[in-house]
Amino acid sequence: MSAPVKRSPKAAQTIEGGRFMVVGGASLVGSATCEELLAKGAAEVRLFDNFSFGSGEAIAHLKDDKRVTVVQGDILKLHQLLAATEGLDGLVHLAAFMTLSMDRDPWAGIDVNMRGVQNVLEACRANKVAKVVFASSNAVYGYGPGVKGDLVEETPFHSVGAPPAAILYGASKIVGEQLCRDAHRRHGQDYVILRYSTVYGERQHYRAANALYIVETHDAVKRGERPVVIGDGSETKHFVYVGDLARANRMALESDATDVAINTSGPEPVTTLELVTMVAEISGRPDLTAEKREPDPTKVRLTSGGAFRIDHAAAKDAIGWQPEVGMREGLARLLAWRDRAAG
Numbered sequence: 062m063s064a065p066v067k068r069s070p071k072a073a074q075t076i077e078g079g080r081f082m083v084v085g086g087a088s089l090v091g092s093a094t095c096e097e098l099l100a101k102g103a104a105e106v107r108l109f110d111n112f113s114f115g116s117g118e119a120i121a122h123l124k125d126d127k128r129v130t131v132v133q134g135d136i137l138k139l140h141q142l143l144a145a146t147e148g149l150d151g152l153v154h155l156a157a158f159m160t161l162s163m164d165r166d167p168w169a170g171i172d173v174n175m176r177g178v179q180n181v182l183e184a185c186r187a188n189k190v191a192k193v194v195f196a197s198s199n200a201v202y203g204y205g206p207g208v209k210g211d212l213v214e215e216t217p218f219h220s221v222g223a224p225p226a227a228i229l230y231g232a233s234k235i236v237g238e239q240l241c242r243d244a245h246r247r248h249g250q251d252y253v254i255l256r257y258s259t260v261y262g263e264r265q266h267y268r269a270a271n272a273l274y275i276v277e278t279h280d281a282v283k284r285g286e287r288p289v290v291i292g293d294g295s296e297t298k299h300f301v302y303v304g305d306l307a308r309a310n311r312m313a314l315e316s317d318a319t320d321v322a323i324n325t326s327g328p329e330p331v332t333t334l335e336l337v338t339m340v341a342e343i344s345g346r347p348d349l350t351a352e353k354r355e356p357d358p359t360k361v362r363l364t365s366g367g368a369f370r371i372d373h374a375a376a377k378d379a380i381g382w383q384p385e386v387g388m389r390e391g392l393a394r395l396l397a398w399r400d401r402a403a404g
Contacts, residue, residue, distance in 0.1 A: 066318050066379045072251035073317040074151045074192045077102030081314070082149050084136060084181055085156030087115025089264050090196065090257075093307035094153055095123055101311060104128060109145050111135045114162070119264050136177035142184035151192040151314045154181050160200070163233075164226030174233035175240070182244045193252040194313045195241050197322065199299060199371050200231035201256060211372045214256075214322055238322055245320045253313040253380065254322035255306075258371055262303030262391060263398040271298050274333060278340040279396055282349055288341055290351040294334025299371050301327040302386035302394075309382045316380040326371035327391075328384045336388075343393050 074081075081098055083091045086108025095106045107130045108120060123129045134141035136156050146152065156177060158170030178195070185193055202212050204227050207219030218235065220228045244250035259271040267276060278288040309325045331339075334351055341349045376382045386394075 067320045068317045069251060069319045070317055072192055072319040074314045076311060076315060078104050079150040080105040080148055082107040082109055082146060082152045084109045084152065084154045085115060086110050087112055087117065087120050088155060089119065089262065089266060089303055090260055090306055091115065091155050092119045092123065092264055093262065093303045094310045095129065097307040097311045099126060099128060105130060107132055107145060109134050136180055137172060139180045139183060142180055143187055146184045146188045146190055149188065149190045152185055152190050153194045153310050154178065155196045160227050160230045163230045167226065167229050170229065171233060175236045178237040178240050182240055182250060186244065186248050186250060191251060192314055193241065193250060194310050195237060195252060195254045197234045197238050197254045197256045199256050199258050199324065200227065201234050201238065203231055209369050211370050213372050214324060214375055242320065251319040253316065253318055255309055255313060255325045256322060257306060258299040258301040258326040260303050260306055261300050262395055265395055274336055275340060275392065275395065278337045279344060279399060282341050282344045282346050287349050287352045288337040290333050290337055290353050291356050293353060294332060294351060296333045297330045298333060298336060299326055299330050300388060301325060301384060302391035305384045305386055309376065312380045312382045318379045321379050323376040323379050324371050324373045325376055325382065326373045326384065328387050330370060331388050339389055339392055340396065343396050
């Protein structure tokens with residue numbers, strides 16, 4: 062049984078009239094989080110990004126809102142963070158290398174995912190930012206056959222049989238979480254850790270290993286080609302809609318919960334075969350059945366598959382959150398957005 066959630070009145074931040082920053086703001090989750098905070102009446106939202114992974118297109122729809130400030134900066138440069146975090150009430154830290162980018166450049170990924178987090182926390186300490194929300198991942202439970210059953214917040218890390226990049230990513234998120242706990246212990250920094258499942262939604266990119274199944278399947282179907290499934294299609298995927306995560310970020314800031322890590326997963330898991338079948342059906346081509354292929358050992362894919370379920374009951378207890386958008390509805394929204402963007 063989980064320990065009672067720690068509560069502190071000073072941890073709760075009022076969004077209306079508040080000033081917040083989203084680190085990694087020019088991203089899928091960053092842009093949605095900015096929209097969520099603005100919709101709830103934030104006086105200012107700063108989007109801090111070095112644009113190595115984020116893009117101007119992801120936040121183009123926000124540029125005319127005078128409450129939005131775009132700060133181009135690098136989390137590895139503490140002086141830039143110190144300047145950018147002045148006068149804030151809260152901060153959402155999203156910037157990170159994911160598994161595919163970690164596979165291409167592990168040294169840079171370790172730097173960003175560990176030293177970058179420490180820099181963000183130090184800037185928040187120096188400028189007395191009251192609340193930090195840290196985007197972690199269900200990768201903290203590891204990968205491979207040892208990961209099974211219900212994954213709850215106390216589930217240990219497993220690494221046997223998993224690709225090195227996936228383990229490096231998961232381990233880096235564990236370190237990031239521990240840095241948050243250390244900042245709370247040393248300096249009283251209030252924080253909430255959200256362990257994201259694979260995120261998907263409008264303004265989807267091509268960088269997330271499992272979300273690639275969605276966008277690559279949609280691309281194939283639009284070309285009239287059969288979608289590809291790696292393996293037999295029975296691998297389970299764990300997705301969460303971007304709007305649900307933006308809501309979780311906002312609710313974590315508002316909550317009086319502190320010094321806690323919670324899962325933020327979708328309503329239900331989905332197999333790879335179910336996923337590509339839904340994409341084909343929503344795209345109007347149910348006749349394009351999946352083609353099954355053997356895994357390519359040189360590619361990092363299927364990183365969150367497994368015989369497990371990511372339990373999100375603790376999130377409701379801690380911050381009042383639960384997912385609202387099911388997979389078919391979320392896919393319909395994403396594919397409609399992609400079709401509109403394609404003209």
